[in-house]
Amino acid sequence: MSGKTAQGVSLEGIYRAHYAFVWRSLLHMGLIGSTVDDALQDVFLVVHRRLQDFEGPCMRSWLYGIARRVASDYRRGAKRAITRVSTMADPDVHPSPHGVGTRVAAASMVQQFLAELDDDKREVFVLTEVEGMTAREIADMLGINANTVSARLRAARLKFARVMSREAAREAGNRRRA
Amino acid sequence: MTWDSDIMAQSALEAYRAELDESITQPEQNWERVVSRVAADSYRPPTAWAARRRILRRILTIGAIVLGVLGVVGVVGLVAVGERAEQAKPAFGDSAQTIQRYRRSQRRAVRHRRHSSATPYTDATSSHE
Numbered sequence: 165m166s167g168k169t170a171q172g173v174s175l176e177g178i179y180r181a182h183y184a185f186v187w188r189s190l191l192h193m194g195l196i197g198s199t200v201d202d203a204l205q206d207v208f209l210v211v212h213r214r215l216q217d218f219e220g221p222c223m224r225s226w227l228y229g230i231a232r233r234v235a236s237d238y239r240r241g242a243k244r245a246i247t248r249v250s251t252m253a254d255p256d257v258h259p260s261p262h263g264v265g266t267r268v269a270a271a272s273m274v275q276q277f278l279a280e281l282d283d284d285k286r287e288v289f290v291l292t293e294v295e296g297m298t299a300r301e302i303a304d305m306l307g308i309n310a311n312t313v314s315a316r317l318r319a320a321r322l323k324f325a326r327v328m329s330r331e332a333a334r335e336a337g338n339r340r341r342a
Numbered sequence: 343m344t345w346d347s348d349i350m351a352q353s354a355l356e357a358y359r360a361e362l363d364e365s366i367t368q369p370e371q372n373w374e375r376v377v378s379r380v381a382a383d384s385y386r387p388p389t390a391w392a393a394r395r396r397i398l399r400r401i402l403t404i405g406a407i408v409l410g411v412l413g414v415v416g417v418v419g420l421v422a423v424g425e426r427a428e429q430a431k432p433a434f435g436d437s438a439q440t441i442q443r444y445r446r447s448q449r450r451a452v453r454h455r456r457h458s459s460a461t462p463y464t465d466a467t468s469s470h471e
Contacts, residue, residue: 175380179373201372208376213385215442270354272347293355294362328351335350 171222175212182227189228192290193235206234225305262322277327281320288313289320
């Protein structure tokens with residue numbers, strides 16, 4: 165394993181630093197179960213092959229591009245019609261941030277929201293809200309205009325706010341009744 | 343978004359991030375498998391010679407196609423020129439062979455005209471009436 169980038173970063177270094185990011189990205193690209201493990205290994209195999217070619221300033225962008233292609237191959241190859249983001253268990257309950265043990269329910273609400281979102285808006289929303297990337301970084305990474313990223317993000321956030329308002333109103337009603 | 347729903351959105355996103363991070367499993371096992379797959383990987387990046395060979399093969403293929411098309415066009419053109427030359431009226435001083443070829447083509451043309459303008463058989467008695 166002698167492969168290193170021009171900056172002298174080894175495959176293991178990249179793996180340790182970006183394992184979680186690649187994992188989350190593959191999940192958000194619609195892969196499920198053990199497919200994520202296989203795809204993740206494929207991503208790092210491609211990284212090993214192309215390590216010498218990496219010159220860009222942002223390792224995450226490069227990894228995300230590879231993960232996108234690998235996930236696309238997996239979806240096409242396996243002919244799986246995965247349209248929902250399925251990352252966790254899906255308990256059918258309404259969450260409350262005040263309750264005990266409601267984290268899973270709150271997370272599943274976000275998951276459900278993401279599943280109903282368009283692919284392009286979901287990608288931008290996740291990269292911003294989960295990965296903490298800026299609009300400029302996302303634009304460079306996806307090869308689209310920064311204004312497009314902002315527009316998609318605005319639309320996704322608006323929808324998210326509507327979902328949250330609805331949940332807050334439901335929660336307030338439940339408290340009044342109790 | 344109201345203050346309540348804003349707080350709720352933030353906490354929901356935090357919960358989602360936390361759940362997502364908890365769903366990440368087996369980094370060590372995956373690393374071991376990556377290492378073994380890298381070791382078994384027979385992939386070699388294409389060398390300069392391989393790239394040159396590929397380009398040469400492509401040039402040869404395109405060249406063969408172009409030559410084939412030119413050959414077909416050339417043969418068709420030569421046949422057309424030959425036919426036209428046969429039908430051209432010989433000039434003074436042309437060889438006996440050229441004159442003979444011209445006459446032969448003329449006879450052929452007359453035969454062809456006669457054959458193509460032949461009227462179908464009609465009953466003579468019925469036409470009189």
